[in-house]
Amino acid sequence: MNKPLILVVEDDKAIRKLITTTLETQGYQYHTAGTGEGSILEAVSKQPDIMILDLGLPDMDGVDIIKKVRAWSNMPIIVVSARSEDRDKIDALDAGADDYLTKPFSVEELLARLRVSLRRVRYDREKLQKDASVFTNGNLKIDYAAGCTWLDGEEIHLTPIEYKLLCLLAKNVGKVLTHNFILHEIWGGFASDIPALRVFMATLRKKIEKTPSQPKYIQTHIGVGYRMLRVGDEGNFPDPKP
Known part of the structure; x- marks a missing residue:
């Protein structure tokens, strides 16, 4: 992907300048918008690769x-906002945001989040050219058609719920999935709760992670949800213990 195009939606001129200067020094192309209406128009007309979005x-x-x-x-949407409450993060992620960065932030962390999102964009584009029935991430492989999962070349046996959880995370690799989203997708939002979800996630990790306390594939966002990392991205964000 040559010179990715980033749409920066921020009404604070100083922060907008900080972000755009950072993007420019890294060779990214960018457009800006200071209003919600302007952001929609820019997104439709310019078709950016990623949107960086302020909520306020x-x-x-x-x-x-x-x-x-x-x-x-x-397109990946990275929220950069002064709103730091878990409810604000959950609302944004449930609405479809891919990542959430709280102000004040370091430009290094913003660039790291951008790199992760761009890898997801590249992967999604490459995936269209491949057989969509097989998912591969590092040494983890899922054959959706056969309903089988392998790790390091050996088949691993998952319960139906564990398999559904793994497939849901894999089909949204790189994206934070909130507890409520997962519960709705797996159980319809009725048959379980967050403590039960944590139990299932812990048993899944024991089967796919060599060191469950230092997960390689599934990252916990405390109070928010879970994300499957594309192997190679996990070094950017230390994973809190579940």
Whole structure:
């Protein structure tokens, strides 16, 4: 991918300048918008690879922007916001954001999050050219058609719930999935709760992680949910213990 195009949606001129200067020094192309309406117009007309989005815009809440974009686009959306409460993060991620960075932030961390998202974009594009029935991530392989999973070339036996959880994470690799989203997708939101989800996730990790206390594939976002890392990305974000 040559010179990825980033859409920066931020009404604070100083922060917008900080982000765009950082992008420019790294060779990224960018467009900017300072309002929600402007961000939608830019997203539709410019078709950026990634959107960096502030939630507190003067004319529209950022969560509403995420929902509007998700109606027609799967581009990664990285939220950069002063809102630090878990509820704000969950709302944004449930609406379809891929990542959430709290202000104040370091430009190094922002660039790391961008690199992860760009790897996801590259992978998604390559995936269209491959057989979509097989997922491979490092030494982990899932054959969706056969309903089988291998690790280091050996088949591992998962319970039906563990397999569903693994497939859900794999089909959203690189994206934080909230507890509520997972519960709805796996159990319809009725048959289980967050403590039970943590138990299933712990048993799944024991089967696919060589060192469950230092997971390689499944990253915990405490109070929010889980993310499957593309192997090679996990070094960017230390994983809290579940």
